[in-house]
Amino acid sequence: MRKNVKRLVIGICVLVLTLMPLAGCSQTTAEKSSSGSESSASGSSGEAADGEVTKGLPEGFDEETVRNQAMEDIRLAESDDYEGWKARFAEELQSGLTEDAYTSYLAILEKKGAFKEFGSAAFLGQVVGGKKYGGILIIAKHEKEDIKYNIAYDEDMNLITFTI
Numbered sequence: 342m343r344k345n346v347k348r349l350v351i352g353i354c355v356l357v358l359t360l361m362p363l364a365g366c367s368q369t370t371a372e373k374s375s376s377g378s379e380s381s382a383s384g385s386s387g388e389a390a391d392g393e394v395t396k397g398l399p400e401g402f403d404e405e406t407v408r409n410q411a412m413e414d415i416r417l418a419e420s421d422d423y424e425g426w427k428a429r430f431a432e433e434l435q436s437g438l439t440e441d442a443y444t445s446y447l448a449i450l451e452k453k454g455a456f457k458e459f460g461s462a463a464f465l466g467q468v469v470g471g472k473k474y475g476g477i478l479i480i481a482k483h484e485k486e487d488i489k490y491n492i493a494y495d496e497d498m499n500l501i502t503f504t505i
Contacts, residue, residue, distance in 0.1 A: 392469050394476075399466035401496060402475035411477045411492045412459055414500060418443075419450060431499040449505065454484025465493075474501065 389395045398404060418426045423443045427435055460480030467474045476493035493502035 389466075389468065392467065394465055394467045396464070397466055398464045398475040399468055399473040401473055402466065402494075404464055406498075407464065407475050407477050407494065408462055408479070410494065410498055411462075411479050411490065414492060414503065415459075415479075415481055415490060418446065418503065419456060421447060429500045430503075431495055431497075431501050434501060446505070450483075450488070453486045453488055457482040457484060460487065472496065476502065 398407060414426075414429055417429065423440055426443065427438050430438060460482050462477050462479040465476040465478070467476070473496050474493055476491065479490050479492065481488045481490060488505050491502060491504045492500065495501050
């Protein structure tokens with residue numbers, strides 16, 4: 342039991358570290374409207390506020406490319422290749438990844454049974470300070486229980502988020 346709690350804490354730490362680049366400190370759309378500055382960082386109105394997560398990918402990302410890369414990254418993660426998986430992350434995030442957290446992920450994966458196929462997916466986007474991020478929520482079907490992955494990429498398709 343104590344070991345599971347430790348793994349959970351490590352997993353949460355990895356989650357926090359990987360979500361930090363997606364955290365935006367900005368006014369909400371309602372606050373911008375009331376302050377009279379409704380335009381986005383690009384200067385056009387009708388776009389999402391800086392840091393706001395939106396349905397669909399931002400300009401420059403392609404659903405097929407993001408989906409294929411996510412499936413490849415999941416397969417890599419499931420292959421027990423920690424160094425290869427770690428190398429897929431943006432360089433500034435790699436130091437925050439630990440082999441213990443990866444081992445915890447593999448232990449959870451083992452309980453789900455053998456991989457069967459990928460299921461449905463939904464796409465999300467975010468623009469923070471002019472930097473674009475594309476995300477996918479994708480189901481990986483396993484023998485015993487499905488796994489829901491939350492994966493996000495920077496504009497160079499480096500991983501910035503990989504959570505289950």
